[in-house]
Amino acid sequence: MTASTRPVGGTILTPAAKALLVLAVLGGAVGLYRLTQGLGATTAMNDGYPWGIWIAFDVAVGTGLASGGYALAFVVFILNRGRYHRLVRPALVTSLLGYAMAGVAVMFDLGRYWSVWRIPTHPGSWNGNSVLLEVALCMMAYTAVVFLELGPAWLEGLSASRRPERAQLAARWLPRAEKALPFLVALGLLLPTMHQSSLGSLMMMAGHKLHPLWHTALLPLHFLFTAFVMGFAVLYFESTFTGAAFKRPLETRLLARLGKYVAGVIIAFVVVRFVGLAVEGKAGLLVGSGLFSFLFWTETVLLLAAAALFLRPQTHLRPDQQLQAALLSMAGAALYRVDTFLVAYNPGNGWSYFPNVPEILFTLGLIATETFLYVLVVRKFPILAGVTPAPGRAVPAGLKQGATT
């Protein structure tokens, strides 16, 4: 892939990493409690709100934020903008970890988690109408695909191993991994197109229980838009923070050129959403729906503010403003998804839900685990570009050349 990527190296158990591990252990304790005491004793979920933040945040927002690999692959491999290539590996690592953590959240959320193995192994029982089945199979497959897309990175990491058999393995498989790439990239583009849009279809079935400002036949398209928005935004977040944390040069100029894509997707989303509401005759709800009108406008204003920032020439020179724009767009798109799954969902009958402390701790634990693993991976494997090589850990040049030609 990119010849200039290197492992960051350095100590794994920094004080920050230890703090992350403490959070991870707390989340793990909640997980253990859920496995022994059940969902009712652990969470605030109930028969009215059977999906809480483990689905609305960990899955719907989590995999949205894990769409960086998807959004970037579209720009790099389909629109053929090779200059963004250096962002691909870190984006794929975030995608892999994001989807893996969503998978962990689902396992703890499923009431009968021990029977989940039946889903991929019993195609005879598949219900072809089930949107959730498509989402589940697609997400499982995509997690595997992202792992394989990172094959060259794993193998380059192995080739630097002191053990000769590992280095040999890497030398043998690296060219094959490179050859398989177009096929894997195509799968890596198709699968998220399918399951990110279907995440939206999932809530279409809630029918009258979902507020009409969010319930529309365009839900799949809206979820595709927000996947791109969150995916792009994460690239800024990632690039800026790894720049600061690992003393590597900021990619401000590169990210500035990406801004037009994020702004474009945001504007397309907002326009399609308003046109959709107008066509469905729901324009009146934009002002008369109290909290829901407020939430709708909050989502829209956050996103439009982000788009405006992304398009402003001054932002192109300022990493802090780029980060602000990215955070605004992330917040807008994430709010849209949480609203769709939770806030705008109302089963009636006086049911209510607010996440309790264990649910929040579990979610924080997952985020901490994801962050810890991200740092671990970029320290051990050649993911980030522009890293100053740690003494004695540079990858032999011959192998690298063999990998890219």
Next chain:
Amino acid sequence: MTVSRRHALKVLGSAAFAAAAAPVMAEARSARPSGPDDLGLLFDTTRCVGCRACVTACREANKKPADVVMIGGAPYDAPLDLNGSTLTVVKAWTAGGRSGYVKAQCMHCADPACASVCMMGALHKGPRGVVQYDVDRCVGCRNCQIACPFNVPKFEWGSNTPQIVKCELCRHRWAEGKGPACAEVCPRGAVVSGSRPQLLAEARRRLAATPDAYQGGIYGATTGGGTACLYLSAVGFGPLGLPGLSDEPVPALVETVQHGIYQGAVIPLVLFGAFAAVTWKNHRSARPGQEDES
């Protein structure tokens, strides 16, 4: 690079057009009708006196524990709603100075949303149109609870091996020649069981006999694509907590959109082909050093 970009956009453009046009071109999925032998219930608010004999009989027939609520320090079997141990419940309603009771249980839709979303068909239409549950195919995802417009499927939140719980019209008693226990014990004929055509005929007979006693017609005759459990009401159906659904089956919208996109896997395959072709072409023509240009 310019050529390949134009090529890429052309290929993707046609694929995207096909994807966007498909749901429009796809005919709206046809509703699944109810069968002539479908078993159901007919509930009539003008006859129910709120004795809750049906709730107790249902508990016994389905071997569900009492839902004990402590009120003023004393225990009552007083379920406030359907729940993990309550398959039917009687609630009070008030409307315009009038009051009465309404019984809730699974509506046994002709075209149920719960079965449409269920990943492996744990909830499915069984013999006589009953929406039944097979725990061996359930992973506990609770999508049925999100999808059901009547909030019927309930989850055993307190259990570590939780199941989905809902009325199955006492299908375990059919072999003994018995029907739903709730209808069997009702002293006023407020809830009666029978085949759906019989129940519809009975409902129409009551409406014709005393048209002034009822408002709103028969809920479930066509509502939500038709349900096997039908309601007659003195005050319309809003006060009873029954949602105002159109005659379109609840799953129709989602299935029309999804099948439009996925029917025959044509669009996913075309998209995959387009993605693979463009990626392969761009990958091959990528110039060395291009990635460092910024």
